Amino acid sequence: MNDFIYDVPVKVYFGKDQLGNLGEELKKYGKRVLLTYGGGSIKKIGLYDKVVAEIKKAGLELFELSGIEPNPRVTSVNKGAEICKKEKIDVLLAVGGGSTIDATKFIGAATFYEGDAWDILTEKAQVTNCLPIVTVLTLAATGSEMDPGGVISNLETKDKIGYMHPLMLPKVSFLDPTNTFTVSEYQTACGSADIMSHIIEVYFNMNQDMYMLDCVAEGLMKTVIKYTPIAMKEPENYEARANLMWASSWAINGFIDGGKRQAWSCHPIEHEVSAIYDITHGLGLAILTPRWMQYTLDETTVSKFYQFGCNVFGIDKDMEPMAVAKKSIEMLSDFFFNTLGLKSTFTEIDIDDTNFSIMAEKACRGRVLPGFKRLNQQDIENIFKMCL
Ligand code: NZQ
Ligand code: ZN
Numbered sequence: 338m339n340d341f342i343y344d345v346p347v348k349v350y351f352g353k354d355q356l357g358n359l360g361e362e363l364k365k366y367g368k369r370v371l372l373t374y375g376g377g378s379i380k381k382i383g384l385y386d387k388v389v390a391e392i393k394k395a396g397l398e399l400f401e402l403s404g405i406e407p408n409p410r411v412t413s414v415n416k417g418a419e420i421c422k423k424e425k426i427d428v429l430l431a432v433g434g435g436s437t438i439d440a441t442k443f444i445g446a447a448t449f450y451e452g453d454a455w456d457i458l459t460e461k462a463q464v465t466n467c468l469p470i471v472t473v474l475t476l477a478a479t480g481s482e483m484d485p486g487g488v489i490s491n492l493e494t495k496d497k498i499g500y501m502h503p504l505m506l507p508k509v510s511f512l513d514p515t516n517t518f519t520v521s522e523y524q525t526a527c528g529s530a531d532i533m534s535h536i537i538e539v540y541f542n543m544n545q546d547m548y549m550l551d552c553v554a555e556g557l558m559k560t561v562i563k564y565t566p567i568a569m570k571e572p573e574n575y576e577a578r579a580n581l582m583w584a585s586s587w588a589i590n591g592f593i594d595g596g597k598r599q600a601w602s603c604h605p606i607e608h609e610v611s612a613i614y615d616i617t618h619g620l621g622l623a624i625l626t627p628r629w630m631q632y633t634l635d636e637t638t639v640s641k642f643y644q645f646g647c648n649v650f651g652i653d654k655d656m657e658p659m660a661v662a663k664k665s666i667e668m669l670s671d672f673f674f675n676t677l678g679l680k681s682t683f684t685e686i687d688i689d690d691t692n693f694s695i696m697a698e699k700a701c702r703g704r705v706l707p708g709f710k711r712l713n714q715q716d717i718e719n720i721f722k723m724c725l
Contacts, residue, residue: 338547338596345590347483348509351583353575355511356387359430359471360395362509366469367427371400371420373441375407375433379475382519388432388473400424402444405433408490408497408611408618409440414454417444421468431472431507434524435479435618438472439487442505445470458489458498467504473511476520477581478528478619480535480589482510490612496699497612499604512586514578522569526677527619529565529581533558533669534622535588538601541633541641541709547596554593555648560584562649566676602708603629606717609696614688623673624683628723630666633710641709642666683724693721 350358363370370392379385392399402417420426421444431441445468447454456462474482481487486501520528540554560580567577587593606629607621634642639658646652646665653661674681683689697717706712712720 338545339598341595343591343595344503345483345506345592347507347590349483349512349586350509351512351579353513353515355513356391356473359388359391359473359511360397362471363392363397363428363430364395366471366508368396369398369400369425369427370430371402371417371424371426371428371444372430372432373402373405373417373437373444374431375403375405375437377403378519379432382475382516384432384473384475384516388430392430400426405437405440407434407436408615409436409488411443411453411455411458411489411491413440414443414447414489417441418447418450418454421445421448426468429468429470431470432475434474434476435481438470438474438481438507439479439489441470441472442467442481442485442487442507443489444468446502446505454489455491458491458500460500464502464504467502470505470507471509471511472507473513473516474582475516476524476528477517477578477585478524478531480532480585480587482507482512483586483590488608488618490615495613497608499608510586512582514575514582515573517568517578517582518573520572522572522678524617525565525569525572525581526679527617527623528585529561529619529677530623530626530673530679531619532561532581532585532588534603534619534626536561536593537626538604538708539594539597539599540645541638542597542599543638543641543709544598550593550595550597551644553587555645557584557588557593558649562672569677600706600708602633602706602710602712605706606696606700606720609700610688612699613692613696614686616686616688620679620686623677623679624681624686624724625720627666627670627673628720630669631723632716632720634662634666638710683721688724690722690725693718697721
């Protein structure tokens with residue numbers, strides 16, 4: 338186990354009667370608030386009116402940026418940063434899912450940069466400062482509400498790049514499970530596939546990890562497996578939505594990776610798929626993850642799959658380790674494609690092999706992805722072919 342620092346100073350208001358604290362929290366950072374949101378779901382669910390009322394009640398000045406896209410574009414980030422500079426915004430309030438929160442993080446950073454925000458993503462420019470960010474989460478998935486990262490797309494270059502900086506960590510996040518009651522079955526399923534993947538990316542590693550953290554990761558995965566079908570069938574089931582919401586934050590807020598030497602695999606691969614085909618991130622992960630597992634399973638990795646199969650899916654410990662490993666992959670596939678009803682192949686979502694080579698090259702940046710199993714361009718192309 339490696340040494341680590343755990344420092345995640347995000348104040349979380351969890352629960353259904355917490356929004357009354359929003360005005361006071363925003364006031365701590367100044368008077369001029371830029372409210373950012375997506376395509377309008379927050380208006381349909383009545384959250385926009387509630388948030389605006391809180392801002393007004395606190396006597397703050399309100400500015401708005403709407404229309405942040407799923408797989409948010411750098412053009413929206415630049416637009417937001419321009420507003421912040423022109424209107425001398427003090428604090429950002431992101432209300433929505435991961436896309437809105439991610440874009441808002443880069444708006445906060447790009448406000449202190451004279452130039453295209455894409456330079457930050459491509460690391461041509463440094464993050465030197467960031468406006469304070471407050472979030473109201475509406476979709477349990479990315480964990481952006483409690484992590485310092487974000488992922489931004491550039492349609493011109495067909496790139497989707499993830500980047501993180503401690504200055505972009507939200508100061509305060511409001512997690513009200515009732516705000517996720519209206520999330521569609523499909524987005525609920527994709528969100529849960531994303532949460533599962535965040536845990537899997539950390540859990541699957543062959544170092545001598547901390548037992549306690551593996552137990553937490555297994556508990557988080559069991560939580561997602563238990564509650565996602567309930568949330569899909571009964572969208573207003575508070576217990577299910579609450580469990581998924583808190584699991585989404587804890588899957589990626591840095592806690593479960595303490596001490597692990599880790600490098601993610603499915604995420605960099607998926608980002609290349611959604612960069613070109615603009616698919617929902619969680620769907621791409623659901624299709625890729627079981628294939629990545631099949632590809633990486635061998636005599637050297639079987640023990641981790643055995644642990645996963647026994648502790649997460651309750652497979653009989655007395656079975657042969659390789660048989661448990663294979664069954665665990667089948668059970669994960671069954672969860673994604675039958676229980677959650679997600680499409681199971683690229684072919685079904687109109688992705689063919691045209692761009693496999695370029696996507697694989699970009700995913701490993703022309704070298705090797707140093708994850709659970711080291712993957713080169715050819716390995717990644719092979720995994721893509723398994724997804725057809
Ligand atoms: O745009 P609006 O109208 O808000 O609608 C959204 C959008 O169409 C809708 N939605 C959100 N909350 C809703 C709702 N509909 C009804 N009721 C609600 N309460 O859902 C759709 C998807 O929203 P989006 O924000 O795109 O989803 P998600 O939270 O899954 O975010 C995905 C983005 O986050 C990135 C992904 O790559 C993708 O770009 N990620 C960010 C990470 C991070 N910051 O750490 C890590 C992840 O691995 C991921 O890469
Ligand atoms: Zn993800």
